[in-house]
Structures are given as structure tokens and as C-alpha cells.
Amino acid sequence: MFDVPKQFEELQVQACMKALKANGMEAVYFPNKEAAVNEVLHRIPEGATVGAGGSVTLRQLELLDILRQRGHTVFDHWKEGYGDPRSPSRRAQLTADIFLTSTNAVTLDGKLLNTDGTGNRVASMFFGPPTVIVVAGVNKIVADLDEAFQRMKNVAAPMNGMRLSDKRKYACSATGECIECDDPGRMCKITVIIEKKPPAATQFIVFLVGEALGY
Numbered sequence: 452m453f454d455v456p457k458q459f460e461e462l463q464v465q466a467c468m469k470a471l472k473a474n475g476m477e478a479v480y481f482p483n484k485e486a487a488v489n490e491v492l493h494r495i496p497e498g499a500t501v502g503a504g505g506s507v508t509l510r511q512l513e514l515l516d517i518l519r520q521r522g523h524t525v526f527d528h529w530k531e532g533y534g535d536p537r538s539p540s541r542r543a544q545l546t547a548d549i550f551l552t553s554t555n556a557v558t559l560d561g562k563l564l565n566t567d568g569t570g571n572r573v574a575s576m577f578f579g580p581p582t583v584i585v586v587a588g589v590n591k592i593v594a595d596l597d598e599a600f601q602r603m604k605n606v607a608a609p610m611n612g613m614r615l616s617d618k619r620k621y622a623c624s625a626t627g628e629c630i631e632c633d634d635p636g637r638m639c640k641i642t643v644i645i646e647k648k649p650p651a652a653t654q655f656i657v658f659l660v661g662e663a664l665g666y
């Protein structure tokens with residue numbers, strides 16, 4: 452018997468890729484994370500500097516470690532200056548040759564929704580680095596912006612808060628639901644919708660991966 456959920460997923464991927472392309476972005480599908488990692492590495496030229504967004508997906512793919520082993524300078528605020536909103540690594544992401552990240556949600560009509568507590572990730576996605584590569588598992592695909600906000604506030608943020616629970620306690624991580632908290636350290640202070648390819652990025656590439664990745 453053919454795999455109905457997988458076939459449905461492929462339909463969603465095709466719709467999403469078509470819409471991303473219509474919005475001026477390059478979109479490529481990979482059936483598994485190994486193929487996606489190979490292509491990301493292929494797209495990063497020797498000697499290029501790489502900015503790394505705060506992304507569980509990138510760490511699951513071990514991309515940053517591989518890039519360091521290849522000799523790239525990686526601006527990674529999870530390694531350096533984590534608690535400093537103006538850390539050199541966060542600022543350097545804005546001028547890196549390549550910016551690597553995932554996304555909180557990608558819609559079937561080809562839009563990306565992301566939120567940050569500090570803003571370095573969302574800013575680097577739309578201004579600064581000439582090449583932006585977004586790697587997203589199929590679990591990030593949603594119907595539209597309403598669903599994207601739901602996903603961002605009631606899935607991605609609570610799970611991220613759970614990841615950070617040794618450092619901070621977030622209301623959404625205790626209940627699994629956003630209460631629009633007034634926590635001074637809340638994770639979602641700056642929210643950006645990318646509707647079309649940002650003009651400052653000469654290349655804006657979205658790699659969709661046929662696996663669940665990140666939060």
C-alpha cells in the first residue's frame with residue numbers, strides 16, 4: 452500500500468516550493484537531512500565566513516561543527532557571547548558572507564515567519580549577508596500566516612523555552628501555550644514576515660527537508 456501521509460507531505464512540499472519560487476526565492480527539496488547537508492556544504496565556498504542563526508535544526512545537522520572543521524569562521528552566539536545582545540558574534544552575523552538559519556514556519560503561499568528575543572537572526576535574514584540559506588524540516592510547513600503565528604507562539608516558542616529551562620523559566624514552556632507574557636526576557640520581541648525575497652540578499656535559498664527538524 453502506498454504511503455498516503457508521505458504523498459500528502461509531498462503535495463504540500465510542492466505547493467510550498469512553487470510559492471517560494473513565485474516570491475523570488477530559490478527552493479529545493481531534499482528527501483533526507485544528509486542530502487541537505489551535502490548541498491549546504493556545496494553552496495558555501497572555501498574561505499567564506501558564516502553567520503549562524505539561533506537554530507536547533509543547524510545543530511541537529513551538525514553543520515556548524517563541519518564548517519569549523521573545514522576551516523570556516525563561524526559567527527555563533529550560542530558559543531560566544533550568548534548572554535550579550537550586542538555580542539561581536541551576533542553583530543558579525545550581519546556582515547557574514549553566508550547566513551545559515553532555519554525558520555519558525557513556512558507557509559504554503561511561500562512566506563517565512565520568524566521571531567527573536569534579540570533580533571540578530573531575523574535581521575540577518577533580510578539585510579546584510581549576500582547569501583541566506585534557510586534549512587527547514589517539513590514540520591515547519593503550515594497553511595498560512597495565521598497557522599504560522601500559532602505554530603510560532605504555541606509550538607516553537609514553548610519548546611525553545613524548555614530547551615532554555617536551565618537559564619530561564621517561560622510561562623509558555625510551563626503550559627505549552629503563549630500567554631503574551633511581559634517577561635523582560637521573552638523570546639518573541641521582534642517578529643518578521645518575509646513575503647518576498649529580500650533585495651539585499653543576492654541569493655535567498657530555502658532547503659526543505661523531508662524529515663522533522665528543529666522546533
Ligand code: SF4
Pocket residue numbers: 603604605608609621622623624628629630631632633634637638639
Ligand atoms: S510571548 Fe511569552 S509566553 Fe508567549 S511565546 Fe513568547 S515568551 Fe512564550
